[in-house]
Amino acid sequence: MVTSDDGTTAQRGQGWPARLHVVTGKGGTGKTTVAAALALALAAGGHRTLLVEVEGRQGIAQLFERDPLPYEERVIATTPGGGEVRALAVDAEEALLEYLALFYRLGAAGRALRKVGAIDFATTIAPGLRDVLLTGKVKEATTRTDDHGRRVYRAVVLDAPPTGRIGRFLNVTAEAAKLAKMGPIKTQSEGVAALLRSPMTSVHVVTLLEEMPVQESVDAVAELRGLGIPIGKLIINCAHAELLAGVRKVTQAELKRGLVAAGLPGDRATVVGLQEQAQAYLSRQALEAQLREELSEIGRPVAELPLLPGGVDFAGLRQLAAVLGAV
């Protein structure tokens, strides 16, 4: 990959060949942030991408400090060179109405269905049906073309359900087939399943270097592999800068010497405090090294995003996007 002097790559996003990027991870690992950063990264160089959420959390709106997103694709960020990120919050009920109107010309009946609570009912009693509708919409956006047959979106990035539910969410055929053995729902779910199992799709797992998220990542990858769904990258979020490399023991004598050399107070409390903090850091580091090892054993490329000291604002998102774009 060619990297220009200002750190931008000539061909950004080459490390992300899929068209549909599904971003999952344990709750609290920063899935939404990573999904947004990836959508930004893939929009660099004048491309258009779509960032989708499906869980009604309005996480994208919160991240971009916007009002709640409607069921509509809206520009949420632009990138230099005329690129843009659009965002969409898919709502199962709206997706069903759209689907009925589009394929069955059931506009009025659809509204009647909503009135008697049928849609709420159907999506409540059979979450598999709801997932077919949600993933169906994602598929439609991923494969949508304009009048000239060009793809509308270079890439679609899905802020997906967490690792605990991702297998079931993406395994739509099986779930829907249990309920619908024929008919349009079945056809729809088969189309979605085919896309999700093709090289067009890539599922990326976001994790922190903590025990539970790593364990869940390992489990989720095994589950998805079992379902034949392609795994993309493992993304370590909030990685710390590596300090005290190669240090095994933090000695008080050396700390005291250093503090005095720098003109800082070298009293016992300061020395002991710094020593304890450094030792705790080293224990953490050892645990993180072990977790990195567990992740590398999965056998997929690992990307690392730095911990942003100031939290994630829009500038921070751009920073993360630059890291992902250079992968």
Added chain:
Amino acid sequence: MTPALDVDVLLADPTIRIVVCCGSGGVGKTTTAAALALRAAEKHGRRTVVLTIDPARRLAQSLGLTELDNTPRLVPGTRGEHGELNAMMLDMKRTFDEVVAAHTEPRRAAEIFANPFYQAMSSTFSGTQEYMAMEKLSQLRATEHWDLIVVDTPPSRSALDFLDAPARLGRFLDGRMLRMLLAPAKAGGRSMFNLVTAGFGMVSKAVQKVLGAQLLSDLSGFVAALDSMFGGFRERAEQTYRVLQDPQTAFLVVAAPEPDAVREAAFFASRLGIEGMPLAGLVLNRVHGMLVEMDPEAALAAAKELDGVSDLTADALRVHAALAAQATRERAVIEGFATEFQHVPVLEVAAQATDIHDLDGLRAIFS
């Protein structure tokens, strides 16, 4: 000034019979619940059971939870003379099956178990886990065997789901659609889709077209079978909800000092107030403290000077600066909560260098 939360006062109080740990996912709820239960058993001599929802594997092992059998098991290795600690993991599907079996005659229960809609709903219905956690709680309480029941709540995206799910299930069971599906069954088994009522004819046509006839017959079968237990379901959900409002129940909101988790905790705290449910306090996990009072800017400046002179000290100062920055961020988040909820007692639990997965680790949390 925010009052301090003293878990020992709470755990020693014989009138407190249920402690519910709530909070968004990834904040250490399960660990907190296990640590509280262990302390209640060992230090306060109470016969305690902790109901965990989805414990990390090694934590589960340390609690002796090697299999998911939906029954409390004595935790090996607990100390103390009077109390005992039992632990269990919720098996959502099995709990649902138990409820069905308890409210239905065997033949009907078998029909329900075989129905694909029941199978989907009992394992995937959003809210089933919450409902079943409450169901399990009321079962445990009904035995009158336990001095104290500590409940971990499901890792839902929002802490509020735990409160809302049972009501949602109730609404669903009461819903108009369900009534409509049931009406023909009650009227002698005619299919609802022969009903030609204004508006509904169009609906049924739409439903039939999209879903197909087989799916509809399964659905009607499921709804008819469930009808026999509606009353039981709703009654129990309401009963458990009342238990949660009882002064014998204490809610603890668990959070980590991060903006999202604390925002959830704040939502939850306000909601408990509205519901008249007793909030005992906020447990803040993984709070970073500093052992050295040194300005982080000064530490970083000195670190730069010391590169090549004492690399060890330079990096130790950088470790300190990073820690100080984190502590400052966390402090701001914590104070934001304290300003809004001045009356809510708070307990800060220091971040551990490594994750907790044995009884000693659990003991250390509140000591």
